[in-house]
Amino acid sequence: MITNPTRQHALRSAPGPASRPAGRVRNSVEHQAALAWRLTPRDRWIVAMLAEHRVLTATQITDMAFPSFRSGRQRLRELYLWSVLDRFQPFAALGSAPMHYVLAPAGAAVLAAAHGLEPRDLGYRHDRALGIAHSLRLAHTVGVAEWFAALVDAARHHPCADESALEVWWSEARCARLFGDLVRPDGYGRWHTRGRRIEFFLEYDLGTEALSRVAAKLAGYAALAAATTITTPLLIWLPTPRREANARAALHRAWRDLDQPAAVPVATAAAGLLDPDSAHPSPADPVWLPLPTTGPRRDSGPRLPLDRLVEAWPHLEPHLGDSAPQAEPTGAGEHGSGAARLPAPFPMPPAPSPRGRAAPHR
Template sequence: MLSRPDRQADHRKPRPEPRTARARPVDTTALVARLTERDRWILRMLHEHRVLTTNQLATLAFPSPALALRRMTRLHRYGVLERFRPLRTRGSAPVHWVLAPAGAAVLAAEAGISLRELGYSHQRTLAIAHSLQLTHTLGVSDWFAALTAHAPRDERGQQAQVQAWWSQTRCQRLWGDLARPDAFGRYTHPEATLDFFLEYDLASTTLTRVAAKLHGYSELARTTGVITPVLLWVPTALREANAREALHRTWERLPDPEAVPVATAAAELLSPRPETSPADQVWLPLDHDTDRLRLHELTTAWPARTPPAVVDAHGGQTWAPVGGLVVLAPPPPTPPLEFW
């Protein structure tokens, strides 16, 4: 799906939930003995990213989609998750999962705060089912899920990792007065670590508008003194070629173009194999005439970028991403079989 992203037009209003028996809601104290560490990780991910599908959660945290669906269905019976399935004009959609009030109460209790302080709204959570941005939101999640699941290994067997994946909501809360990326990520490869802003494009907006966002990134870099690359992901090679022209016209007029490193890639450049990943050799820096690079190789193209955080001898960080520390580590180990 990463190489052939959905279009919003492929989705219609959510399919009504079938009438099935469901257990009565339980209080949060009863959930203490039922929720595993992975379950709580899922709750945190859904709070961060609003909605994830069974397939995405299976990619991120389960051995198979069948086991993911089984566990998610049980969490639905516990009352911590809610679900819906968009009606498609062709084929069928996977189950989409969102955080229920009981799940939000668990997260609030963990943090020792109220639901208001957690920032949870049941009405806003359910609104994603009808949002015109649903396909875009799921596309970003597909992108990070593929990057997480199919991270390459080097010749010594060391594997790359996604150490951070911040949602559009978190990014807007931190930098929305200047820049509004679709996500922030940190990708650690045995050879290099790359912090980046992701712009995920479905060809649903004009390229002039896409290019204009560089002004916000330029102002963010000037204000913070932190140079973070911007990665533009588009569906087709033709869209990429046109986008690069529009981007370059805007980029070269910035007060300090070197403070806004940009690279582009097209989804159709990926091979049709299921294990393809945004880490593959599909990236082309905007200011370099080079061959396509792998994701971690982009670090060599931008010597002016701010390096990732370095841990000192006392365990402290000498630098962290603008807005705070990296959050949302990978899921904990798979629990025993009785928890499936």
């Protein structure tokens, strides 16, 4: 849950009991052809999201794309049995971790075929996809996905759903391909609510990095702003209000020393500020505190919802909505120079099939 992110050490304890293997369809050309009438637009969206973000939990997928956890769990199990998705469950010291899903060979083949490619052109490797189960960055990767998934869920349940949306969500790998020579943000997004639109880079902190190192990243964002002449806010998400207060002191010192501080608008928030009893807590809630652009550092003041941060940086408004790159520059991708680059999947899932026209095996 976004209000209580899982820490890496909680996923690295003694192994749990082996799960009972389920009978799965063997991946073959004939099976891939059969998937043409089995997979719905929502299934294909899940496949594209896993190709972009590497791993998503069952809870994240169902919150974003299904009307209930039960229906989502049933469909994910079918996709697993069809070898479209693979899954694993990390051991958790307390309770049980949700099932984690990654792309399986049949899913990679379907995705590649949809773009006129071979699976190898995507740089997909089955062992690499499942290898994230043992990554020391698993908790961080899942935490970033939880942050953005909470925004998608909040948009789905907004009183005026047509007025709220996560319009863009780029993964850390895509950001690294685009901006990695200067900065490596954990994600890039664009959020729209009630006629206000804000784009941002995200730095997601779990409290494992020295605050001096977090603050030192501002220099890279300043260099990016100077190179592109585009000012993009930087959102820094921290686990607790106490760490946020300490981080703001370090950030303000680093921000004040920049040649053009106004080119790097910064706002901070903490997971501990969200209401755990809320039905849909998310980073869209009023938990953000901008660094002041003038005068002394202030660590108190009204917290703003995500869409109202533009009020703290009025000089950004002329650029909103048109400053996100539309295509990636040439160069080596995350899997090497031979890896093709697919467009980022639309963050919001497609609407379910109309009643009476449901896809088979739904």
